Amino acid sequence: MANWQDRPLILVCNDDGITAPGIRALIQTMNRLGDVVVVAPDSPQSGMGHAITLSSTLRCEPVHPDAGPQKEYACSGTPVDCVKLAVHALLDRKPDLVVSGINHGSNASVNVIYSGTMSAAVEGAMQGIPSIGFSLLDYRWDASFEACLPFVEQIAREALNGGMPAGTCLNVNFPKPEKAPYAGIKVCRQAQAKWVEEFDKREDPRGKTYYWLTGTFVNEDHGQDTDEWALANGYVSVVPVSYDLTAYASLGAWHNRLEP
Amino acid sequence: MANWQDRPLILVCNDDGITAPGIRALIQTMNRLGDVVVVAPDSPQSGMGHAITLSSTLRCEPVHPDAGPQKEYACSGTPVDCVKLAVHALLDRKPDLVVSGINHGSNASVNVIYSGTMSAAVEGAMQGIPSIGFSLLDYRWDASFEACLPFVEQIAREALNGGMPAGTCLNVNFPKPEKAPYAGIKVCRQAQAKWVEEFDKREDPRGKTYYWLTGTFVNEDHGQDTDEWALANGYVSVVPVSYDLTAYASLGAWHNRLEP
Numbered sequence: 001m002a003n004w005q006d007r008p009l010i011l012v013c014n015d016d017g018i019t020a021p022g023i024r025a026l027i028q029t030m031n032r033l034g035d036v037v038v039v040a041p042d043s044p045q046s047g048m049g050h051a052i053t054l055s056s057t058l059r060c061e062p063v064h065p066d067a068g069p070q071k072e073y074a075c076s077g078t079p080v081d082c083v084k085l086a087v088h089a090l091l092d093r094k095p096d097l098v099v100s101g102i103n104h105g106s107n108a109s110v111n112v113i114y115s116g117t118m119s120a121a122v123e124g125a126m127q128g129i130p131s132i133g134f135s136l137l138d139y140r141w142d143a144s145f146e147a148c149l150p151f152v153e154q155i156a157r158e159a160l161n162g163g164m165p166a167g168t169c170l171n172v173n174f175p176k177p178e179k180a181p182y183a184g185i186k187v188c189r190q191a192q193a194k195w196v197e198e199f200d201k202r203e204d205p206r207g208k209t210y211y212w213l214t215g216t217f218v219n220e221d222h223g224q225d226t227d228e229w230a231l232a233n234g235y236v237s238v239v240p241v242s243y244d245l246t247a248y249a250s251l252g253a254w255h256n257r258l259e260p
Numbered sequence: 261m262a263n264w265q266d267r268p269l270i271l272v273c274n275d276d277g278i279t280a281p282g283i284r285a286l287i288q289t290m291n292r293l294g295d296v297v298v299v300a301p302d303s304p305q306s307g308m309g310h311a312i313t314l315s316s317t318l319r320c321e322p323v324h325p326d327a328g329p330q331k332e333y334a335c336s337g338t339p340v341d342c343v344k345l346a347v348h349a350l351l352d353r354k355p356d357l358v359v360s361g362i363n364h365g366s367n368a369s370v371n372v373i374y375s376g377t378m379s380a381a382v383e384g385a386m387q388g389i390p391s392i393g394f395s396l397l398d399y400r401w402d403a404s405f406e407a408c409l410p411f412v413e414q415i416a417r418e419a420l421n422g423g424m425p426a427g428t429c430l431n432v433n434f435p436k437p438e439k440a441p442y443a444g445i446k447v448c449r450q451a452q453a454k455w456v457e458e459f460d461k462r463e464d465p466r467g468k469t470y471y472w473l474t475g476t477f478v479n480e481d482h483g484q485d486t487d488e489w490a491l492a493n494g495y496v497s498v499v500p501v502s503y504d505l506t507a508y509a510s511l512g513a514w515h516n517r518l519e520p
């Protein structure tokens with residue numbers, strides 16, 4: 001076993017749950033780069049965004065799903081809970097890197113807002129740790145992550161070696177496996193795309209109404225500098241993400257409108 | 261009853277739940293400005309961030325908690341679910357304004373990320389509707405919202421009359437009631453403050469470990485242009501918020517580091 005003082009400490013999280021194939025692939029790659037501790041949800045947490053658990057208890061148990069050298073904990077909370085619990089209750093020292101994913105499905109464009117995977121990475125950045133969220137544009141449980149892994153390793157090594165600007169993390173998305181081999185990496189801005197949503201309204205066996213959220217993703221942003229453009233053209237998209245939500249461009253106008 | 265074609269349509273949401281005193285105060289004020297529809301969680305949803313309900317059903321029932329002219333629905337989901345359900349399943353037309361709150365507790369600085377109240381406003385902006393989240397720096401259930409209401413009305417009227425830049429909403433916070441009368445409005449950036457967190461580790465009656473998240477809020481941002489400065493000095497803080505999370509300042513550096 002490597003000495004934890006010598007190798008970087010890497011925290012691995014996700015939102016699909018600790019048994020998801022995407023996180024197993026990510027763990028395998030991270031084992032090559034450092035000492036790995038996995039703290040991930042014990043059940044799927046897709047769409048949880050930056051939710052934290054305030055009104056119920058958090059549970060966290062050591063688990064050993066495979067024979068790898070990593071330590072693993074399954075947590076009852078959200079992805080953000082997992083990162084906080086790892087940093088403040090489970091680990092002896094601050095991790096050198098937080099990686100989250102590999103998510104099954106897109107976190108590009110506005111999906112970054114809803115994504116538990118990306119919220120774990122944002123939380124890592126808030127804790128002052130270089131952090132990366134990885135996602136593959138394939139919802140299938142048996143999707144192939146093979147083509148992603150060399151890029152996962154390259155980007156994680158770069159983050160370990162060179163760090164990240166304070167207050168930022170990376171949102172990395174991979175095109176569908178059918179597009180592999182990927183054309184390379186494109187550093188992008190978040191596309192101004194959106195979900196056109198509908199609710200599927202149904203009646204339960206007792207005659208009461210309930211709803212399912214459904215929707216279609218529509219990209220009306222025709223820029224060639226966006227994550228959606230990169231992914232559609234076979235590139236791995238990398239968007240640097242900030243959690244300073246201030247709309248700086250509109251500060252001046254609001255100053256004039258609201259302050260006499 | 262006013263004709264819905266003549267008056268603005270205002271959607272009201274929150275994260276403390278439909279019975280919270282803060283939303284009742286907000287509804288009263290909004291009834292003066294337009295026709296009001298309330299779609300709010302049937303139970304507290306603090307700290308839910310931008311979570312959406314994907315793996316369980318959504319319920320939504322008409323309710324009549326008081327004698328006001330507004331229509332009200334209690335929803336089983338998160339604040340973001342409430343806004344989506346209102347816009348795509350309950351309302352005949354797109355609202356002219358989404359207001360969320362008045363939250364019991366601060367949504368200033370990084371709290372914007374965790375806040376269900378603010379996520380409802382961000383979701384309103386994503387739906388293309390001028391949107392505002394309001395919060396009072398007082399967690400008490402019986403907090404007085406009196407000093408907030410003239411500012412709530414002023415800012416809501418300004419949004420109704422002048423609209424908002426696309427892709428943005430407003431994060432409005434009110435100092436503690438003890439600081440009233442408030443000194444006025446300050447348009448601000450989000451302070452670079454943080455939570456220093458700890459977990460309170462306990463044992464349940466069956467000897468199993470569980471955790472509660474606790475923490476102290478620390479502001480090391482000494483700028484006088486921040487929401488934290490404004491609130492500490494008796495001003496109502498207004499931060500324009502964007503959901504484009506791209507860290508534009510670091511795009512160039514990442515381009516050099518990751519693209520050969």
